[in-house]
Amino acid sequence: MQSDNNDMGTDIxxxxxxxxxxxxxxxxxxxxxxxxxxxxxxxxxxAVRGWQVGVVERWPRPYPLPRAVVFDHEIxxxxxxxxxxxxxxxxxxxxxxxxxxxxxxxxxxxxAFDDTSHSGWPAMNIFTQPRLxxxxxxxxxxxxGVDILRGWEAVDLTESTTSVHLTVAESAGxxxxxxxxxxxxxxxxxxxxxxxxxxxxxxxxxxxxxxTDLGFQYDWLVLDVIPHDQDRVWSPRNLQVCDPAxxxxxxxxxxxxxxxxxxxxxxxxxxxxxxxxxxWRFLAPWDVHPGNATLERHTVYTFQARWAHTWRxxxxxxxxxxxxxxxxxxxQGMCSGIRDAANxxxxxxxxxxxxxxxxxxxxxxxxxxxxxxxxIELSLHxxxxxxxxDPAAAAERDARMLADQQARRDPLAGMPPQTLTxxxxxxxxxxxxxxxxxxxxxxxxxxxxxxxxxxxxxxxTGLALLAVEEPRHVLDADTVAWCxxxxxxxxxxTDDPTADGExxxxxxxxxxxxxxxxxxxxxxxxxxxxxxxGATTRMDEAPALVSALREGLTVSSSATAGTx
Numbered sequence: 001m002q003s004d005n006n007d008m009g010t011d012i013x014x015x016x017x018x019x020x021x022x023x024x025x026x027x028x029x030x031x032x033x034x035x036x037x038x039x040x041x042x043x044x045x046x047a048v049r050g051w052q053v054g055v056v057e058r059w060p061r062p063y064p065l066p067r068a069v070v071f072d073h074e075i076x077x078x079x080x081x082x083x084x085x086x087x088x089x090x091x092x093x094x095x096x097x098x099x100x101x102x103x104x105x106x107x108x109x110x111x112a113f114d115d116t117s118h119s120g121w122p123a124m125n126i127f128t129q130p131r132l133x134x135x136x137x138x139x140x141x142x143x144x145g146v147d148i149l150r151g152w153e154a155v156d157l158t159e160s161t162t163s164v165h166l167t168v169a170e171s172a173g174x175x176x177x178x179x180x181x182x183x184x185x186x187x188x189x190x191x192x193x194x195x196x197x198x199x200x201x202x203x204x205x206x207x208x209x210x211x212t213d214l215g216f217q218y219d220w221l222v223l224d225v226i227p228h229d230q231d232r233v234w235s236p237r238n239l240q241v242c243d244p245a246x247x248x249x250x251x252x253x254x255x256x257x258x259x260x261x262x263x264x265x266x267x268x269x270x271x272x273x274x275x276x277x278x279x280w281r282f283l284a285p286w287d288v289h290p291g292n293a294t295l296e297r298h299t300v301y302t303f304q305a306r307w308a309h310t311w312r313x314x315x316x317x318x319x320x321x322x323x324x325x326x327x328x329x330x331x332q333g334m335c336s337g338i339r340d341a342a343n344x345x346x347x348x349x350x351x352x353x354x355x356x357x358x359x360x361x362x363x364x365x366x367x368x369x370x371x372x373x374x375x376i377e378l379s380l381h382x383x384x385x386x387x388x389x390d391p392a393a394a395a396e397r398d399a400r401m402l403a404d405q406q407a408r409r410d411p412l413a414g415m416p417p418q419t420l421t422x423x424x425x426x427x428x429x430x431x432x433x434x435x436x437x438x439x440x441x442x443x444x445x446x447x448x449x450x451x452x453x454x455x456x457x458x459x460x461t462g463l464a465l466l467a468v469e470e471p472r473h474v475l476d477a478d479t480v481a482w483c484x485x486x487x488x489x490x491x492x493x494t495d496d497p498t499a500d501g502e503x504x505x506x507x508x509x510x511x512x513x514x515x516x517x518x519x520x521x522x523x524x525x526x527x528x529x530x531x532x533x534g535a536t537t538r539m540d541e542a543p544a545l546v547s548a549l550r551e552g553l554t555v556s557s558s559a560t561a562g563t564x
Contacts, residue, residue, distance in 0.1 A: 025147055028054040029352055031166050031190040033154045033203050035062070037129070038320035038337035039196035040136040044082045045345035047145035051352060054188055055146065058153035058171045062137065065297040066224045067129045069253050070095070070331035071338070076121035077443060077530060078342050081456045087135045092127035093255055099236040102394070103243030108401040119530070120443035120454045124331070126238075128254030152186070154202045157193065164193045164315045191352060192315045194344070196337070201322035207313040213306040216327065216380055218387055219264035221273045224253050224297035225288060234258065240386060244394040247386050250286065257296070260286070263387060270300045303327040303383070305376050311365040317344060324372050329382035332375040343368050346528035355486045356553040363423035370422055424552050426525070426534025426545060436519065437534045441526050444511020452508070459505060463488040467523035467542060468516060470501070474542050482550060525549060
């Protein structure tokens with residue numbers, strides 16, 4: 001959907017307004033504050049749908065050091081859908097394993113991760129954030145609809161009923177000041193502003209939303225290391241040491257890197273941990289020293305658990321750390337932020353194009369906060385196990401986990417639930433989601449129009465009705481026309497290798513058809529963020545399913561169900 005479909009076109013003219021003195025466009029469909037992984041993901045997702053996006057980033061250059069190191073299969077699928085499928089293997093590697101040991105070296109828990117998962121990508125992936133940000137920014141800059149405004153800081157904004165005016169100033173230090181010592185300012189305008197600007201978010205500060213803080217705070221020394229011997233074998237590859245004497249983490253930091261994390265103990269100061277000699281002293285038991293490794297990053301980080309109550313207020317929206325922060329124990333911090341972007345951008349696209357009521361954006365908080373709170377609760381659950389400082393309590397924990405292992409019981413909760421229960425979903429008469437609505441959709445290899453590969457890479461992303469029969473045969477002309485207007489693709493899934501219809505998708509590995517057959521389903525309506533809107537058990541129910549989506553995009557009464 002292109003920006004010329006924008007029903008706000010009389011107010012926002014994104015294709016002509018440029019400040020020729022600075023070569024800076026000053027009107028956009030959406031402004032994103034923050035050029036980290038979340039902000040860049042949002043920018044690319046909007047730009048590939050035809051919208052003009054400005055990304056405002058106060059730092060003139062990308063941050064060069066590692067931070068997040070884990071993303072899961074769902075995030076890999078999202079990143080691949082941005083055009084990064086070929087780049088992912090160069091900046092990440094499958095996690096393979098994750099082992100927990102106590103202070104005696106006994107194994108409390110051992111996890112093995114699949115190379116291919118529900119989403120068609122490795123279940124867990126270890127990566128280096130600067131490399132990911134580099135390919136994301138390269139992708140964004142290659143799109144004609146994106147401007148990356150580095151070295152400009154958001155300092156003020158005003159919101160009207162039709163647009164937002166965002167004042168930006170050249171970042172102090174790296175940009176020249178005017179003769180009177182002040183910074184140069186520009187005012188940008190857009191229909192919406194997304195704040196992906198971190199824990200101290202400027203955009204969030206201009207909203208009335210409050211924060212919930214669970215009071216979970218631990219200081220950890222984080223050390224990112226580049227071993228000189230790249231052939232050294234680390235076994236297990238990813239290790240959690242649950243030792244009350246010093247809880248520690250030893251994991252891959254992405255290709256060519258390792259990460260160590262050590263919890264600050266009572267009586268230790270942050271200043272003491274911040275000394276390089278302290279870092280090398282902690283690394284010595286692992287046979288890591290200045291002679292065989294380079295200490296790339298050395299910092300003390302405070303883990304927190306907090307979130308904003310509302311992520312959308314009028315034309316202002318927040319995502320990523322601007323909306324929530326969590327401890328890293330479940331590896332879901334950056335993942336949650338990228339899920340935010342994936343959930344929000346397809347809804348913004350429909351609203352900007354005039355295909356959905358503005359109230360659709362209220363489902364953003366309802367849907368994402370459900371996942372987010374579970375991710376935080378899981379992180380806290382794991383953190384309380386890992387960070388136990390009391391030897392007696394740790395001994396009880398060890399005995400319980402060893403018994404669980406002996407009995408083959410899983411002592412840990414699963415990853416964040418891949419099921420939505422609120423927001424835009426097909427519902428039963430009692431208002432509850434109709435199974436499998438809200439579940440994360442599968443992805444497998446398919447053949448489509450003479451191309452073979454994962455579904456997203458050969459069919460594309462977006463709204464899709466995937467049926468065992470040609471869906472156009474049961475939809476009337478008005479419904480088909482509506483589907484075409486909003487970009488809802490009508491597809492037939494088949495295992496017939498000779499099928500060559502325009503909408504025929506050949507299921508090469510049995511990812512789709514056996515699953516539909518086992519569930520007694522004939523059609524599946526998928527959202528652009530890969531979650532299931534709803535399904536039918538008969539083909540003649542497909543028109544009602546599409547109608548439910550159509551009504552959901554225009555009726556606001558249920559849009560905020562479950563918010564809070």
